[in-house]
Amino acid sequence: MRYRSCQWVNRGIEFRTDNLRLCCYGYLQGRETEYQTTILENYHGGDIDWNEIFKIKDKLKSEHKKGVYLDACKDCIYLQEKDWDEENYINHFTLNHWTRCNCNCTYCYTKDDKKAFNSFKEYPIYPIMKDMFKKGIIKKPEESCIIFGGGEPVILKDFDKLINLFLDNGCKNIRINSSGIKYSKSIEKGLKLGAISLVISTDSGCRETYEKIKRVKCYKKVWENIRKYAKAQNKDNLLKVKFILYPDVNDNYEEIDKWFSEVIKNGVKAVSLSVEQDWYNTHQPKFTPEIYEQIAYMEKRAKELNLDMEIYCEALAVLRENH
DSSP: OEEEEOHHHHHEEEEESSOEESOSOGGGGOTTTGGGGEEESSOOSSOOOHHHHHHHHHHHHHHHHTTOOOTTTTTOTTOEEEEOOOSOOBOEEEEEOOOOOSOOOTTOTTGGGHHHHHHOOOOOOHHHHHHHHHHTOBOOGGGOEEEEOSSOGGGSTTHHHHHHHHHHTTOOOEEEEEOSSSOOHHHHHHHHHTOEEEEEEOOOSSHHHHHHHHOSSOHHHHHHHHHHHHHHOSSTTSEEEEEEEOTTTTOSHHHHHHHHHHHHHTTOOEEEEEEOHHHHHHHTTSOOHHHHHHHHHHHHHHHHTTOEEEEOHHHHHHHHHHO
16 A cells, blocks of 8 residues: 555664664654654563564554654654555664663763663573564565664674674665774675675764764774775675764864865775764754755765765755755
């Protein structure tokens, strides 16, 4: 049936540290509405009643067919009108079930109590995913979207087993957000197969700014790993180096130009652009002309340098507001 909905309501799920949600994009309409996307409270791993999950999804899909949406969904950029598959299955995942990281970014949501977040024990996701494949909950893996968010995925205990599970079952769209500090052979394997897209956020074009934002002394190491990943990928756009515009920290044209120079020097062919989330949440829906001009400048420079540029939803919202 044709109606306006999204992939996440239809076939997606987000694993969080203590609950399950439809997706991780509810905050785009405001922090007060993001909790509407919660579909299972107090979840800390283990068995899931998929019949109950699909009942919730069926109800939301019925509402979408009538043109009725949660406040968290109403203006979401991921809504699209199309003919939707009526079968119940899952093949879109966001994995945000852990918070440990080997970086210490000043803008991270864990920044207020890094020690506590780094000591938090995540629940094992590998047996959950293995069970979902076994039960047929996961279908059409060739159309899947698997996103690693959370902390640093490469330091997860079963990370390599999990990646191989996805690859062995035909998943072709595995998106990993990484600090780039620890090199991963399983990521390298996925890049060679063309099944993994990797995003490493450096947010800077020099060591001083990197250390100010990341608060670790790994600038050289990260760019060395970026160079190795760039060589491993079998398509030019599988590796993206990301720049998060952070007002009053890296939002100047000198830093931006230095970053583009590092991108080119290390053989990177694709980049990503976003806006620091706390700043975004504080200023939406009205944004400063300066941030718009910097986003427009970066978009223009990427085209001049023949770089593919992915613009994240926060930056897209800034552009949309200024058009």
